[in-house]
Amino acid sequence: ERGEYRHYMQKEIFEQPRAVADTLEGRIGPHGILPNIFGIDADPILEKTRAIHIVACGTSYHAGMVAKYWIEQFARIPVVVEVASEYRYRDVVVPENTLFVAVSQSGETADTLAAMRESRRRGYLATFAICNVPESSVVRESDLRLMTRAGPEIGVASTKAFTTQLTAFALLALDLGRRRGLDGAKYLEHCKELQSLPRYIENALKIEPEILRIADHFINKQHALFLGRGAQFPVALEGSLKLKEISYIHAEAYPAGELKHGPLALVDENMPIVAVAPNGPLLDKLKSNLQEVRARGGELIVFADERAEMDDGTEHVAMVRVDGGGDLIAPAVFTIPLQLLAYHVAVQRGTDVDQPRNLAKSVTVE
Numbered sequence: 001e002r003g004e005y006r007h008y009m010q011k012e013i014f015e016q017p018r019a020v021a022d023t024l025e026g027r028i029g030p031h032g033i034l035p036n037i038f039g040i041d042a043d044p045i046l047e048k049t050r051a052i053h054i055v056a057c058g059t060s061y062h063a064g065m066v067a068k069y070w071i072e073q074f075a076r077i078p079v080v081v082e083v084a085s086e087y088r089y090r091d092v093v094v095p096e097n098t099l100f101v102a103v104s105q106s107g108e109t110a111d112t113l114a115a116m117r118e119s120r121r122r123g124y125l126a127t128f129a130i131c132n133v134p135e136s137s138v139v140r141e142s143d144l145r146l147m148t149r150a151g152p153e154i155g156v157a158s159t160k161a162f163t164t165q166l167t168a169f170a171l172l173a174l175d176l177g178r179r180r181g182l183d184g185a186k187y188l189e190h191c192k193e194l195q196s197l198p199r200y201i202e203n204a205l206k207i208e209p210e211i212l213r214i215a216d217h218f219i220n221k222q223h224a225l226f227l228g229r230g231a232q233f234p235v236a237l238e239g240s241l242k243l244k245e246i247s248y249i250h251a252e253a254y255p256a257g258e259l260k261h262g263p264l265a266l267v268d269e270n271m272p273i274v275a276v277a278p279n280g281p282l283l284d285k286l287k288s289n290l291q292e293v294r295a296r297g298g299e300l301i302v303f304a305d306e307r308a309e310m311d312d313g314t315e316h317v318a319m320v321r322v323d324g325g326g327d328l329i330a331p332a333v334f335t336i337p338l339q340l341l342a343y344h345v346a347v348q349r350g351t352d353v354d355q356p357r358n359l360a361k362s363v364t365v366e
């Protein structure tokens with residue numbers, strides 16, 4: 001039931017604090033991640049893991065892209081992330097002791113399932129599923145698993161599935177980190193930070209009224225560009241996917257540093273640019289990318305961390321402050337304004353938000 005909400009998508013966006021809290025429930029204790037949360041056979045496999053291949057489609061693929069940053073940072077394990085429809089037909093090199101990870105909300109996506117079956121022939125250490133449907137094929141056929149507990153997702157555009165996948169990946173990244181030399185104090189600090197994610201999401205949802213105003217800038221636009229750096233680049237990709245699938249505005253995402261290598265040529269007053277600006281070492285680099293955009297007359301909409309020092313007023317059309325929390329959870333937190341933006345632009349354009357044209361919730365054909 002949609003209850004007080006106008007669409008399932010809006011309801012599912014607002015369910016995220018609960019969905020993430022449920023996904024964390026019973027998985028972290030006072031001394032860190034609890035034993036056996038990935039299954040009773042997981043321990044020897046995770047101890048042995050020396051490389052990871054993550055395979056998925058669409059939004060789930062974007063979650064895998066964020067996970068790469070985390071796993072490489074915390075566990076120093078090399079990660080390859082690939083869309084399932086490419087992975088399955090490619091002659092993939094599988095180093096010894098590589099873990100195959102399939103990510104899927106539905107657990108029935110044809111390409112993801114086929115890629116997982118193909119992986120059986122490719123000599124992996126084991127297969128690991130991150131999935132939202134316990135009785136699905138992906139879960140039944142995997143050796144290890146971590147269920148997201150988003151509950152049923154009705155809106156075709158994936159929202160709470162994504163943030164719960166990020167939550168599951170953060171658990172995996174921290175667990176691997178602990179096994180592979182992540183400093184004990186840092187590990188516990190990040191576990192705490194992860195537990196605070198539902199609160200930060202709750203807080204980010206409060207900016208909805210500001211988003212409503214910003215959505216105005218997009219109603220008559222045909223194109224939009226999303227920019228991010230580091231682990232926020234996949235968040236920008238996810239924001240652009242949401243906008244295109246429900247509002248039918250052509251949107252692209254770029255790592256901000258790539259701007260001058262081509263896409264800057266597109267920038268003029270008809271091209272709104274959405275930038276995600278968390279606080280961190282890449283902030284200054286991002287700011288100079290944004291100046292390049294502003295100098296070409298591009299409308300800049302910036303979602304900036306509360307602590308990020310931004311030059312208020314001159315260099316953007318709209319700036320919204322978001323408390324992103326720590327480095328680990330910031331990608332999940334900054335996803336919220338982008339979901340809300342896509343949602344409100346689509347509502348104002350009068351599209352069928354929950355059932356966008358040409359798309360199906362579960363893509364069980366190739």
Ligand code: F6R
Binds near residue numbers: 060159
């Ligand atoms: C986008 C969206 C799709 C799915 C993709 C994979 O909003 O919903 O891109 O993410 O079809 O679906 P699952 O995760 O069920 O394998």
